[in-house]
Amino acid sequence: METKNPQPATGHRTRRGNPARTARRALPAAAAAAALGLAATACGGGGGGGDDGALTVWIMEGTNPDATEYFEAVGERFEEEHGMPVEVEFVPWADAHDRFTKGMAGGTLPDVAELGTTFTPEFAEVGALVELTDRVGDTGAYNPALVEAGTYDGQVYGMPWYAGIRSIIYRTDVFEELDLEVPENWDELRETAKTIAEEGEDDMTAFPVPGAAPYSVMPFIWGAGGGIAEQDGGEWTGTLSSDESVEGLEFYTDLALEDGVSSTGAATWKETDVQDNFVDGKVAMAISGSWTPAAIAEADPELAENLGAFPIPGPDGGYSPSFMGGSHLGMFAGGNEDAAWSYIELLTGDEFAQRWTEESTYFPGRQDQIEALAESDDPLVAPFAVQALEAGASAPVSPQWGQVEGKQVIPEMTQSILNGDATAEEAAKKADEEIDGTLNQES
Amino acid sequence: MTAGRPAPAAPPPPPNRRRRMSLRARRRALPWALLAPGLLVIGGLLLYPLGRVLWLSVQDYGLRELFQGGTNFVGAANYTDLLSDSYLWRTALPNTVLFAVVAVGATVVFGTLVALLLAALRPLARTIVISCIMVAWAMPAVSGTYVWVWIFDVDRGIVRQGLEAVGALGPEGFNWFADRLAFYAIVTLNIVHHGFPFVAVTVLAGLLTVPKELYEAAVIDGAGAWQRFWNVTVPTLRPVFAVVTILSTIWDFKVFAQVFLMPGGDGANPAMLNFGVWSYQQGIVQTAYGTGAAIAVLLTVMLLAVTLVYLRALFREEEIR
Numbered sequence: 001m002e003t004k005n006p007q008p009a010t011g012h013r014t015r016r017g018n019p020a021r022t023a024r025r026a027l028p029a030a031a032a033a034a035a036l037g038l039a040a041t042a043c044g045g046g047g048g049g050g051d052d053g054a055l056t057v058w059i060m061e062g063t064n065p066d067a068t069e070y071f072e073a074v075g076e077r078f079e080e081e082h083g084m085p086v087e088v089e090f091v092p093w094a095d096a097h098d099r100f101t102k103g104m105a106g107g108t109l110p111d112v113a114e115l116g117t118t119f120t121p122e123f124a125e126v127g128a129l130v131e132l133t134d135r136v137g138d139t140g141a142y143n144p145a146l147v148e149a150g151t152y153d154g155q156v157y158g159m160p161w162y163a164g165i166r167s168i169i170y171r172t173d174v175f176e177e178l179d180l181e182v183p184e185n186w187d188e189l190r191e192t193a194k195t196i197a198e199e200g201e202d203d204m205t206a207f208p209v210p211g212a213a214p215y216s217v218m219p220f221i222w223g224a225g226g227g228i229a230e231q232d233g234g235e236w237t238g239t240l241s242s243d244e245s246v247e248g249l250e251f252y253t254d255l256a257l258e259d260g261v262s263s264t265g266a267a268t269w270k271e272t273d274v275q276d277n278f279v280d281g282k283v284a285m286a287i288s289g290s291w292t293p294a295a296i297a298e299a300d301p302e303l304a305e306n307l308g309a310f311p312i313p314g315p316d317g318g319y320s321p322s323f324m325g326g327s328h329l330g331m332f333a334g335g336n337e338d339a340a341w342s343y344i345e346l347l348t349g350d351e352f353a354q355r356w357t358e359e360s361t362y363f364p365g366r367q368d369q370i371e372a373l374a375e376s377d378d379p380l381v382a383p384f385a386v387q388a389l390e391a392g393a394s395a396p397v398s399p400q401w402g403q404v405e406g407k408q409v410i411p412e413m414t415q416s417i418l419n420g421d422a423t424a425e426e427a428a429k430k431a432d433e434e435i436d437g438t439l440n441q442e443s
Numbered sequence: 444m445t446a447g448r449p450a451p452a453a454p455p456p457p458p459n460r461r462r463r464m465s466l467r468a469r470r471r472a473l474p475w476a477l478l479a480p481g482l483l484v485i486g487g488l489l490l491y492p493l494g495r496v497l498w499l500s501v502q503d504y505g506l507r508e509l510f511q512g513g514t515n516f517v518g519a520a521n522y523t524d525l526l527s528d529s530y531l532w533r534t535a536l537p538n539t540v541l542f543a544v545v546a547v548g549a550t551v552v553f554g555t556l557v558a559l560l561l562a563a564l565r566p567l568a569r570t571i572v573i574s575c576i577m578v579a580w581a582m583p584a585v586s587g588t589y590v591w592v593w594i595f596d597v598d599r600g601i602v603r604q605g606l607e608a609v610g611a612l613g614p615e616g617f618n619w620f621a622d623r624l625a626f627y628a629i630v631t632l633n634i635v636h637h638g639f640p641f642v643a644v645t646v647l648a649g650l651l652t653v654p655k656e657l658y659e660a661a662v663i664d665g666a667g668a669w670q671r672f673w674n675v676t677v678p679t680l681r682p683v684f685a686v687v688t689i690l691s692t693i694w695d696f697k698v699f700a701q702v703f704l705m706p707g708g709d710g711a712n713p714a715m716l717n718f719g720v721w722s723y724q725q726g727i728v729q730t731a732y733g734t735g736a737a738i739a740v741l742l743t744v745m746l747l748a749v750t751l752v753y754l755r756a757l758f759r760e761e762e763i764r
Contacts, residue, residue: 097728098727101506101509101727101730104506104509104510105509105510122506123506125506125507126506126507126509126510126511127507127510127511128510203599205598211707211711212706212707212711263597263598263616264597264598264615264616264617264618265596265597265598265599265616265618266598267597267618267621268597268618268620268621268706268707268711268712269706270706273706282599403729403730406710406724406728406729406730407710407724407728407729408709408710408711411711411712412711412712412713415621415707415711415712418621419618419621
C-alpha cells in the first residue's frame with residue numbers, strides 16, 4: 001500500500017450530504033433520521049449509487065487539509081452542471097484497502113473512488129474497475145509513471161489524478177554551520193553525511209537509513225542501474241539480486257553499517273518515524289516526500305525556516321529515479337458510469353486540479369502542470385518537481401504487486417541486511433524468490 | 444373462579460388438568476425462552492462467523508472470489524500447505540505457544556503475589572494500591588504498547604540511556620526490536636503489565652473467602668508462611684487459579700495489537716509473527732482469505748485443546764474431593 005499520508009489515520013470520518021438537502025432537514029429528529037439514512041446507505045448501496053440517485057465518491061483522507069470545503073465546492077458545481085447530488089466519503093489511507101475489499105464483499109462500492117496507484121491493477125484484474133482507455137484518450141499528456149501504474153493488460157483503468165515523489169530534504173542551518181554543499185553524486189552524499197555525523201551535534205542522525213521504508217531504498221537500486229522485477233513473456237523475474245541492484249543496496253546499507261551516518265534504531269524505522277525524528281530536530285538529511293515540508297511547517301514552523309531540498313543524486317551525477325506514488329481516480333463496475341466520468345473530468349480539469357495542487361502540495365497528474373512547478377521559485381517545490389519530471393519511476397505493475405508490498409518483502413530484505421543477519425546479496429536473493437513466487441501466482 | 448373456596452370432593456375438572464399440564468410444559472420451555480435471546484446473539488455473532496471461517500479455510504479464496512462471488516473448494520489443501528511449512532513449526536508456533544506459556548506463568552505468579560500483598564494491607568492502603576493497578580488494567584492495549592515502544596526506543600529510550608549510563612551497553616546501542624528473544628521479552632512485559640491486575644483482583648476475592656480458622660489451625664500445627672500458602676491457600680483457591688489461568692491462556696494465545704504495533708511486528712520482520720498477526724497478514728493484507736482462515740482455525744483448535752485439558756484437570760480434582 002502506498003503510505004503517503006504522513007499522519008497515522010485517526011479513524012475520523014466525515015460524510016457530507018448535499019448542503020441544499022441538509023438545509024431542508026431542519027428538525028433535530030429529522031437530522032438524526034437523515035444521519036441514520038446516510039449510515040444505512042453506507043452499508044447497502046450495492047455497486048455504486050447512493051440514496052435518491054446521488055453519485056457516491058470515496059476520497060482518501062489527509063491529502064488536502066481543506067478537503068471538506070474543496071469537495072463541497074466540487075459537489076456544488078457538479079450538481080449545477082448535471083443536476084445530480086454528490087456524496088463524498090473520506091477514507092483514511094490506513095483503512096483504504098480494507099474498505100475496498102469490504103465494499104467488494106458487501107456490494108457497497110462507490111461510483112468513483114480515489115485509488116492508491118498500487119490498488120489499480122489489483123482491482124482491475126478481478127474486474128472491479130471500469131476500463132477507461134477511450135475516455136482518457138491521449139495518455140501522453142499525463143505523467144508517464146502514473147499512466148504506467150494505472151495500466152493493466154494494455155488498458156487504462158486509473159485516471160492519473162495527483163502524484164507525490166520522494167527527494168531529499170535537509171537542514172540548511174546544519175549545512176551552513178558545517179560549510180557543506182548540496183551533494184551531486186553518491187560519493188558526495190556519503191561524504192556530506194559523514195561530515196555531519198562526525199562534526200555535527202552528538203545526538204543528530206546525519207542520514208537515517210530506515211529499514212521499513214521501501215521507497216527510500218528503491219532510488220539506490222534504480223540509481224545503480226538495477227531494478228525490482230522484470231516481465232518477459234508474461235513471466236516475472238525478480239532483479240533485486242542483479243549485480244547493479246546489489247551494488248545500490250550495498251551503498252545504501254553501508255551508509256549505516258560502514259559509514260555510521262544512520263542510527264541503530266533506524267533499522268526498524270518506517271517513513272513516519274523518519275519524519276517524527278526530523279520534526280524533533282534529530283535528523284539532518286532524509287529521503288522525504290514532496291508533501292512533508294508542509295507537514296513539518298505545521299508541526300514546527302521554526303524548523304521549517306531552515307529547510308531545503310534536493311533531488312536524489314545519481315551515482316556519478318544526474319539523478320537517481322524515485323518512486324512516483326500518487327493516486328488515480330477509478331470507476332467501479334455497476335455504478336453510474338457517465339456521471340462518474342463527468343465527475344472525474346471535473347476533478348482533473350484545470351480549475352479544480354490547480355486548486356487541489358495549491359491546497360494539498362501534491363503534484364498534478366498532467367505533465368504540463370508539473371512543468372510549471374519545476375520553474376517555481378519555491379526551494380521546497382522545484383527540486384521535487386525536477387525529480388518528478390526527470391527521475392520518477394513506478395513499482396512493477398502487476399496485480400500481485402500489492403501482495404509483495406503486503407508481505408513487506410523489501411523491508412524484510414533491508415532489515416535483515418541492516419541487522420547483520422544477511423549480506424546484501426543473500427537478502428536480495430531471498431527477496432527475489434518471494435517476488436518470483438508472488439508475482440507469477442494465479443490469483 | 445371457585446379455586447379458593449372449599450371444594451366438593453370431586454375429581455378436578457378437565458380444564459384445570461389441561462392447564463396444569465400446560466404449566467409443566469411452560470415450565471420446561473421457560474429456560475429456553477429465557478436463553479433464546481442470548482443464544483440468538485451468540486449464534487448470530489459467534490457461531491455464524493465461526494462457520495464462515497471454517498468454510499473459508501477449505502477454499503482458495505482471494506479478491507476475485509470476493510468480488511465475483513462463488514466458491515473455490517480445495518479440500519484440506521490450505522491445511523496441508525500450512526502444516527508442511529517450516530515457518531509454522533519454527534517461527535509462528537514457538538512465537539505463539541512458548542510466549543503464551545511464559546506470559547501466562549508470569550502473569551499468574553505476579554498477580555498472585557500482588558493479591559497476597561493486597562490481602563495483607565489495611566483497607567485504606569489496599570484501596571490505594573488497587574486504584575493504582577487498575578490504571579494498568581484500564582490502559583488500552585494500543586496506548587500501552589506505544590508506551591513500551593517509547594520506553595525501549597532504540598536510540599533515545601530511557602532503557603537505552605539507563606543501560607548506557609551503567610556501562611552495560613556500548614555507544615552503538617542494540618536494536619531489541621530486531622532480536623526475536625528481546626522482542627518477545629518486551630511483549631511479555633507489556634502483556635504481564637496489562638494482565639496482572641485481573642489476576643490480582645480475582646485471587647484477592649478468593650483469598651478473602653478462605654476461612655481464618657484454617658490458617659489458625661495451620662499455625663498451631665507449626666506451619667510456616669510458605670507451608671500455609673502451599674497447603675491452605677493454593678488448594679482452597681484451585682478453582683480460582685484454574686479460571687485465571689484459562690482466561691490468561693486464551694488472551695495470551697491470541698495477542699495481536701501488542702505484537703502488530705511493535706517496530707517490525709507488522710510483518711516487516713517475519714521472524715516476529717505469531718498466529719494472530721500471521722493470520723491477519725495472510726488473510727486481510729494479502730487477500731489470501733482461505734490461508735488466513737485456516738491459520739485462524741488452527742489457532743482456535745489449539746485454544747480449545749488447551750482449555751479442554753485445563754477443564755478436565757479441574758473437574759477431576761473436584762471428583763476426587
